[in-house]
Every structure is written in structure tokens, then in C-alpha cells.
Amino acid sequence: MRPPLLHRRCPELVGSLPFLRLGAAPTPVRALPGAGTRAELWVKDESGYGDGGWGGNKVRKLEWLLPEARRRGAGTLLTVGGLGTNWGLAAAWYAREQGLEVALGLIDHPVDEHVRDQLERLRASGASLYFPRTKARLILAAPWRFVRHFHGATPPYYLPAGGSSPLGALGAVEIALELGAQVEAGELPEPAWLVTPVGSGGTTAGLALGLRLAGLRTRVLGVVVNDTLRLDSRALLALARRSAALLRARGADVTGAVPGPDAVRVETAWLGDGYAHPTAAGDQALALASARTGLTLERTYTAKAFAALLELDARGGLAGGPVVFLQTHGPR
Ligand SMILES: *Cc1c(COP(=O)(O)O)cnc(C)c1O
Numbered sequence: 001m002r003p004p005l006l007h008r009r010c011p012e013l014v015g016s017l018p019f020l021r022l023g024a025a026p027t028p029v030r031a032l033p034g035a036g037t038r039a040e041l042w043v044k045d046e047s048g049y050g051d052g053g054w055g056g057n058k059v060r061k062l063e064w065l066l067p068e069a070r071r072r073g074a075g076t077l078l079t080v081g082g083l084g085t086n087w088g089l090a091a092a093w094y095a096r097e098q099g100l101e102v103a104l105g106l107i108d109h110p111v112d113e114h115v116r117d118q119l120e121r122l123r124a125s126g127a128s129l130y131f132p133r134t135k136a137r138l139i140l141a142a143p144w145r146f147v148r149h150f151h152g153a154t155p156p157y158y159l160p161a162g163g164s165s166p167l168g169a170l171g172a173v174e175i176a177l178e179l180g181a182q183v184e185a186g187e188l189p190e191p192a193w194l195v196t197p198v199g200s201g202g203t204t205a206g207l208a209l210g211l212r213l214a215g216l217r218t219r220v221l222g223v224v225v226n227d228t229l230r231l232d233s234r235a236l237l238a239l240a241r242r243s244a245a246l247l248r249a250r251g252a253d254v255t256g257a258v259p260g261p262d263a264v265r266v267e268t269a270w271l272g273d274g275y276a277h278p279t280a281a282g283d284q285a286l287a288l289a290s291a292r293t294g295l296t297l298e299r300t301y302t303a304k305a306f307a308a309l310l311e312l313d314a315r316g317g318l319a320g321g322p323v324v325f326l327q328t329h330g331p332r
Pocket of ligand 1: 199
């Protein structure tokens with residue numbers, strides 16, 4: 001198994017922070033000249049990450065979360081998501097391979113064909129599904145769900161939406177460290193911006209921390225696609241600091257790597273009517289990406305982020321150097 005770059009960067013973590021490799025690293029970077037942007041555009045492509053089941057950025061989080069569940073002796077991962085949750089599906093698939101059960105509370109949002117397909121996959125995954133429908137009712141039912149999933153004396157391992165706990169965010173730290181190694185190897189120039197959708201925040205927070213750990217000056221541009229969680233730059237930086245504190249608590253020296261306010265820029269103008277509500281700008285960006293770059297986007301996350309990238313670039317708002325788009329989606 002290829003060890004994570006985080007263990008190389010912080011050797012103190014080797015014995016204190018377990019890791020389970022679930023995909024082939026590093027994920028590739030390539031130029032995207034066809035998009036016609038002013039800035040030199042690149043993609044770091046997470047879509048092929050993961051050995052089976054469901055790919056994309058959620059698998060990176062599970063590489064840290066599943067061994068932690070094991071360390072705690074938990075029998076069940078208890079988590080939450082929307083009806084079409086990529087997170088819940090990735091958790092269900094990869095946890096089962098580790099002999100862990102998954103229990104999922106699902107909240108309503110608009111249902112299209114993609115969401116219906118996702119629900120079918122969730123049903124087939126063997127996860128226990130609950131349908132509290134609203135966030136308020138999910139919170140009310142939470143204590144009961146928690147008690148219900150004890151494994152002997154060990155409680156279930158509760159994970160927030162999207163797996164965006166301080167530990168889950170380390171998945172994106174690893175993505176950023178890979179990017180740093182790829183810059184160092186001359187595969188691409190040092191980017192000015194790394195653009196990602198913001199769904200639950202772990203990816204943005206982890207990237208911000210990981211870019212500093214990698215010694216890059218690259219800033220994260222987070223495009224918010226979810227209006228059901230607090231995802232402003234303060235909240236995202238707070239999560240990055242909690243991840244840094246976790247590394248410190250496990251023995252790592254992260255001096256100078258804790259991201260400051262400048263590390264993350266948050267854009268909220270591409271959300272449209274809310275989480276999982278498609279937008280015209282997103283659909284246009286999706287069509288352009290497919291026709292001119294060969295990137296396959298989806299409507300909830302990556303299309304909205306790519307739309308923001310194209311519009312901000314056209315307005316001159318992404319000046320200063322190359323731009324990397326993080327392809328976070330990984331269907332199978
Ligand atoms: C979950 C998800 C994201 C967002 O990542 P967060 O860490 O939740 O902010 C982006 N793209 C896709 C395809 C996702 O499934």
C-alpha cells in the first residue's frame with residue numbers, strides 16, 4: 001500500500017494516525033486549453049479515485065475515517081445527507097468492505113433522475129436508511145438513532161454531513177499534498193487558484209491546510225452549492241484549524257501551515273435556488289465542459305463550480321497565475 005504523503009510530510013503521524021488506501025494515487029493533473037479561459041486552466045481529476053463502488057472526493061475522506069472507526073471499535077457509521085448523497089453512498093460501499101454497518105438519515109431535496117438512481121444504489125448498498133425528511137426532524141430523532149446503533153458497549157461513530165469532520169477533511173489535505181508534489185516535479189506550474197465546489201466544507205478546509213503544508217501559495221476558491229449548512233470563510237477556516245489541531249494532538253509539527261484568512265475565498269452567487277437545484281449557468285458550463293474539455297460534470301456540485309470559474313475568469317477575477325479545477329465527482 002502506498003503510504004499517504006501526509007505521513008511523509010509529518011513522520012510523527014505514522015504510528016498515531018491510521019490510514020487505509022482505497023484508490024490509486026496520485027490522481028492525474030492535465031491542462032484544459034479547450035475551455036478558452038484567459039487564465040491557464042488545469043484540472044486535478046479525482047473522478048477515477050477509488051477501487052470500486054463510488055469514486056470522487058468522498059473516498060479520500062474515508063481513507064482516514066474508516067481506520068478511525070475501527071480504532072474505536074465502532075460497529076456502525078452513523079451519518080446524514082441529502083436523498084442523492086454521494087457521501088452516504090461512498091460510505092456505505094467502502095464501510096461494508098471493512099465489515100462496518102452504515103446508518104443514514106436522509107433529508108429531502110428536489111428529486112430528478114440522477115437522485116432516483118442514487119436512491120436505488122443506496123437501497124442496494126445494504127445501508128440502513130431513515131427518512132426524517134427535514135433537518136429539524138433528523139435532529140430530533142438523532143439520540144434514538146444513536147442508541148439504536150450501539151455495538152455492545154461501543155457507540156456508533158457519528159460523522160457529520162459530507163464526512164466533513166476535522167479528520168475527514170484530511171482527505172483533501174492529501175489531495176493538496178499530491179498537487180504540491182506534482183508542482184515540484186514540474187508537471188504543472190504553481191497555481192494561483194484551486195477551484196472546488198463547497199458542499200459540506202471538508203474539501204475546501206482540507207485543501208487550504210494541505211496547500212500550506214505543501215509549501216504552496218495557492219489560494220482556494222470555494223463555490224458554495226449548499227444552503228443548509230454554514231459555509232462562510234470563517235466557518236471553513238475554523239474547520240481547517242480544527243484539522244491542524246488534530247494533527248498537532250497526534251504529534252505533528254504544523255508550525256506555519258495553519259491557513260490565514262487569505263487562504264480561502266468563498267463565492268455564493270452560483271448556488272441558485274439551493275442545494276441540488278440546477279441552474280442555467282451550471283447547465284451551460286456543463287455543456288461547455290463536455291464539448292470542449294472532455295470533463296463530465298454533474299448538476300449539484302461541479303457544474304456550478306465550473307460556471308463560477310468561467311464567469312470569474314471572463315471578468316478578470318482570477319488573475320495572478322494558473323487555475324486548477326478540482327474534479328470532485330466520481331461516478332461508476
Ligand atoms: C461532496 C461533494 C463535493 C463537496 O465536498 P465537501 O467536502 O462536502 O465540501 C464536491 N463535489 C462532489 C461531486 C461531491 O460529491
